[in-house]
Amino acid sequence: MRLSDLFATALLGLRANRVRALLTTLGIIIGVATVISMVSIIEGMNRYTYQVLGAIGSNTIHVQKWAWTIRMGPMSRKEMRELARRPDLTLDDARAIERLPSVERAVAVRSQWSQTVRFRSEELEVQSFVGAEPGYVEVSGLEIERGRDITEQDQQYRRQVCVIGQYVVDQLLKEVADPLGREILIGNRKFMIVGVLKKKGEFLGTNLDNIVIIPLSTMEKFFPPRGEFRVFRSLSILVQAKEGRMEEALREIEELLRARRGLRFDQENNFGLNTQQVLLEAYRKLTSGIFLAMIAIASLALLVGGIGIMNIMLVSVRERTREIGLRMAVGAKRREILLQFLLESMVLTAVGGLLGVFLGFGIAKLVDVLTPLPSAMPLWSVVLGVGFSALVGLFFGIHPASVAARMDPIEALRYE
Secondary structure (H helix, E strand, O other): OOHHHHHHHHHHHHHHOHHHHHHHOHHHHHHHHHHHHHHHHHHHHHHHHHHHHHHHOOOEEEEEOOOOOOOOOOOOHHHHHHHHHOOOOOHHHHHHHHOOOOEEEEEEEEEEOOEEEEEOOEEEEEOEEEEEOOOHHHHOOOOEEEEOOOOHHHHHOOOOEEEEOHHHHHHHOOOOOOOOOOEEEEOOEEEEEEEEEOOOOEEOOEEOOOEEEEEHHHHHHHOOOOOOOHHHHOOEEEEEEOOOOHHHHHHHHHHHHHHHHOOOOOOOOOOEEEEHHHHHHHHHHHHHHHHHHHHHHHHHHHHHHHHHHHHHHHHHHHHOHHHHHHHHHOOOOHHHHHHHHHHHHHHHHHHHHHHHHHHHHHHHHHHHHHOOOOOOOOHHHHHHHHHHHHHHHHHHHHHHHHHHHOOOHHHHHHOO
């Protein structure tokens, strides 16, 4: 028989026992669906994360009192006290960094997690309230859509002006034709809108357009850091390294700050140099742990599914003993019998894998709709899901196919 004939025979066998085939492949379906859904979610998160982090710029350095990390719990009071004892960064530090040969620009920044903003009867809790020197918008990867950025004159004279995100416009000034020149209340102070940022979207539930930027000098005057978490509201410095000189800039900044703070060679840094790469490494560690857990769960489901396949194929061989004997009697070779049952096993698991792909993609899209987690299914995951399912069928189908191929034709024909 030709391979196409054997394949058609395998499909006919599945169609004759649809319900049994579906129940048999449940383990395969669940395993593949788990892999596909998790891969889709992780791939969606990867694409969006790289897009957002790409906006930060690969040559941007955040100089802060602490180093970025992904934590599984809140910071202890001991750690908070240790951070609080560290000296604050200063404007003099920013100017010294800006004079380094490998640095293009350095701007001082201070931000708060939230601030109440009002316009007429409308009120909004802004998630990112930033006081910054001129140039912050450009260095941070933001873009001005309308109006202008903070200027040197705004900084020098502590002007009460602001640049706002598109979400703030949509929530507070949606009935205003042009927000530029309008006054809003930040806290209890009036600020005039001089610029509107280009829309950025959301990232893991955080609206990147819910932002207000004011001059750093104005922030220091009206909104000094207070409260238990004031250590995280201290001054930081955003540094743009010259093209191709990122490593050199990191080394020079570290040497400069250690010298300015009088640190001995055996003392650790009491500041953090944070880059896009630090975030990416932390993110990769997080997603790799999730991926390994997913592989373990999926492998268990596929193992159970493979055992089920082998069991049902042995039952199928026993039920079709007379058919096997008849085929051998009319000239079918043992190799053809072996191939027939191997193909049936592989087709059965491949169909289960295909159903698992559709189910996994549906779960991922449902998560995408109901949660902040994005999803995207790469083509390689579909090929992997179906291909690996077929390999499971091949591995667990070898024994039943061998049993069928080794049958004695005469004994098979006598079987009742």
